[in-house]
């Protein structure tokens with residue numbers, strides 16, 4: 525059995541999904557997702573110019589050897605562009621393997637450890653009142669976990685993930701007006717003074733059962749992050765995400781020494797080597813990698829196993845930049861992983877998205893239920909894909925009030 529080639533599509537309803545279709549001489553094909561948010565054309569080009577021509581003639585069943593070929597063979601390995609491209613190929617190979625075995629991918633990983641995977645939604649409000657309304661809406665839909673972000677009084681511009689004014693449904697992950705980023709202004713002092721009480725208020729309003737999550741999005745220094753993690757203890761968060769940038773991994777010790785709030789990190793990680801110290805030193809509680817940016821199912825399964833040895837649970841990244849293909853790959857990992865924690869889930873199931881990626885994966889009562897179809901269980905309608913093109917977009921950038929560049 526041989527790989528005969530592949531096609532790469534960029535585009536989608538409201539997103540620039542990078543979709544790989546990998547073909548074989550036996551007619552079976554596999555699908556993968558290489559969407560790197562706001563840099564989508566780069567993994568697409570890496571796939572078409574370098575990787576797909578090199579894979580022709582290889583046996584697609586040898587997914588481990590092909591992963592090693594991609595990773596070791598790149599020489600300049602790791603990094604989000606290369607790993608997103610490798611990830612798409614790896615997902616496609618697992619899809620092919622499942623179709624050949626006539627089994628859903630989770631069966632090839634070791635079968636079911638649970639019926640469904642708990643997911644969390646994102647609630648955001650220009651202020652606390654609007655945030656509470658949104659949380660109540662998700663609770664009414666059956667969600668058991670909600671990420672909560674709200675505007676900070678006096679903040680010079682919108683904070684991370686928060687609309688500027690009430691009722692504004694700003695798409696903060698990508699501004700599609702072009703590649704020149706908008707600038708937001710940030711003030712850690714205002715955030716630190718306001719947010720602990722706001723989180724305590726949410727806990728008081730919604731009671732002890734609802735899981736509340738909060739994302740700092742890398743904006744605090746280690747010392748500030750340690751103080752904040754301690755100050756939010758009364759809110760009993762399910763997790764505090766990216767409290768401080770994780771390049772400086774020793775900095776995480778300071779948080780551990782001062783607070784028991786669970787810490788989740790890893791959405792910008794690309795490799796086991798970004799995660800292993802944080803996991804082995806038990807400095808985090810949840811690992812947030814995505815199968816896309818971290819190179820596919822093959823390496824992420826290794827991260828999950830390492831995490832399991834150190835009481836670290838999964839909480840895979842699931843922003844809308846991940847297409848239904850990588851969300852499906854994560855659904856298979858989630859139903860299998862003995863140390864599953866939670867899955868981030870931002871509503872993908874619009875009619876236009878379902879028309880492009882039909883599948884039987886379903887969300888019900890805040891739980892994701894995996895498809896029983898062979899492989900990843902997602903289809904891709906190429907005729908539907910003709911309706912879409914790449915649309916240039918950007919994240920905002922963040923500066924302090926005096927103009928100093930800060931972390932988005």
Ligand code: KDG
Pocket residue numbers: 561697739741791841842843845868919
């Ligand atoms: O592209 C950036 C987004 O993926 C990121 O801002 C989303 O932090 C994020 C999250 O937790 O989903």
Ligand code: MG
Pocket residue numbers: 739741765766791
């Ligand atoms: Mg995040």
